[in-house]
Amino acid sequence: SAVISQKPSRDICQRGTSLTIQCQVDSQVTMMFWYRQQPGQSLTLIATANQGSEATYESGFVIDKFPISRPNLTFSTLTVSNMSPEDSSIYLCSVTSGGPIDTQYFGPGTRLTVL
């Protein structure tokens, strides 16, 4: 399985500011995803990060609020823009390696607290 790292591991931010989260994989992967996990909840898919093109967002998530970049097959960023306390969550990057059978592997997550 791929080794996935995320930066920062945690941050405390002020309302109205933005934070960019990085996801780095140790090998080339086909698909990269960004999830949000609110306290005590399950995982909610934000978007699929597409290499070289705009991300595909799930219902309820928009590019202006969560801009995503994926410049190559091993790296992606998620920005949480104009933050409010409701954005306090764990943000998780996941990847699949593709092929006929693929499973998703997760990074360690970024714990965001917005004051």
Next chain:
Amino acid sequence: GQQLNQSPQSMFIQEGEDVSMNCTSSSIFNTWLWYKQDPGEGPVLLIALYKAGELTSNGRLTAQFGITRKDSFLNISASIPSDVGIYFCAGQLNHNRKLIWGLGTSLAVNP
């Protein structure tokens, strides 16, 4: 969004006991996945199931892909304190690889 029905929501057991949890869905899936999440960490894949009826083991863990393709269970035998955590099931739709998640089963083990 769509979610799986995962039960029980929480369990508190004695060390050495066996544990069973399950997920059901109104939709058919082609893949069932079981993850464990420790506090402050991302989910870690425990077992992946790809065929209806498949029974797969990983150490003390055993999981099965239901024949109807609408359910799966996870068993943990002879539980130990490090089994503590939240267990999530996820169903995968092959055509777009999006995972549909259960709400999790929180497991506590009393030494």
